Amino acid sequence: MTLPHQPTTVTYPAGAISGTAVVVHLASQGDGTTAVLLDSTPCHPIDAAWPDQGPDHAVIRKNGASLRVSDCVVAATDGTEMFTGRQIPVKKGTEGWTFAVAHLVDDDGGLAEGDQVQVDVDETYRAEISAGHTACHVASLGLNQAMADRWKKEVRTDGRGVPDFDGLAIDVSTILQNGSVDTYRMGKSLRRKGFITDGVAEALPELEDAINEALGSWVESGAEVRIERDGDTLTDLRFWVCELPGNTVRIPCGGTHLRSLKELSSVNVALSLEDAAGTPVLRMKTTATPA
Ligand SMILES: [Zn+2]
Known part of the structure; x- marks a missing residue:
């Protein structure tokens, strides 16, 4: 399973607290959670290298279902393997690597790649x-x-x-x-x-x-x-x-x-x-x- 080379567009720097997005990748983690990668997100992830500001509290909504984001971290791939958070072996911006925001959910609610979702951050x-x-x-x-x-x-x-x-x-x-x-x-x-x-x-x-x-x-x-x-x-x-x-x-x-x-x-x-x-x-x- 690899991560598509699509860096996440982040809208939180401009102050966004909600937005629509497309699911670009889903990766089940070893601990039963699923990492949801979107083309764009208003949800601030905790940074791996300088974790001063923690993750936003957020939900991903689809067709009336509401999936609680239990953690929001950085994911990175070199095209062969995906790493999250502190397991990322390279610095942000390293050539050949793509960095994305990974929204961790306990229950993926049947999400599929290509789905359109709404992300709402606790204001x-x-x-x-x-x-x-x-x-x-x-x-x-x-x-x-x-x-x-x-x-x-x-x-x-x-x-x-x-x-x-x-x-x-x-x-x-x-x-x-x-x-x-x-x-x-x-x-x-x-x-x-x-x-x-x-x-x-x-x-x-x-x-x-x-x-x-x-x-x-x-x-x-x-x-x-x-x-x-x-x-x-x-x-x-x-x-x-x-x-x-x-x-x-x-x-x-x-x-x-x-x-x-x-x-x-x-x-x-x-x-x-x-x-x-x-x-x-x-x-x-x-x-x-x-x-
Ligand atoms: Zn600062």
Whole structure:
């Protein structure tokens, strides 16, 4: 069984939550579930390489039947074999490989290749996740700003021209409903890049205040948010773009987002420091309050 070389067109970057599609492939998985591949989908899959934003909650409808999507992952094939999620042995975009969105259903409800279906995404959950993801990016800019004077070497900068602590130190990013949790490793490799870790523990309340103050003014600005993309398939590069006062900020991102910071009444962070086998790990919990 092979996967047709048809990459999925994804409509969620533009904010779609429903759409019609044609079933291009069905593959039964070892665990009794079936992977449904469509020519197009509004359903956001979890990314295999950077799984910060989880799968949408969705149903596939056909002739009145409604199949619950229990998971939504990335599938890839070289034409001979199909892999899903973390089993994919190559990077997204590798030549000769086709990447598609696989909607996993427990019961395929008699679906067949060529069938036309309707896909509906849970709108409330999507909105809360999008708020969390937008807040996560804005908070990362606030964190960069608060950490800006702790560098003694030149490092790469973020979209505002500020040293990119977030990009250089990020360990795990998890998007939640109306929030996120990001952890940053402040170990030897970050110190070698020129980051001064001394005194961070004592400075946490000040850092938190500085981030929250910046977030307050950015939310106040009601900045526009959009997704720019090189194309409409799953593997086309996409960017989160935010028109902050004085800077248009661009961050590579495959997730879903709000259209404006006007949709939020506030974004706040709480910082804490943990120890991971001798390496200080900064934890930033971001909370977004919808307007
Ligand atoms: Zn993102």
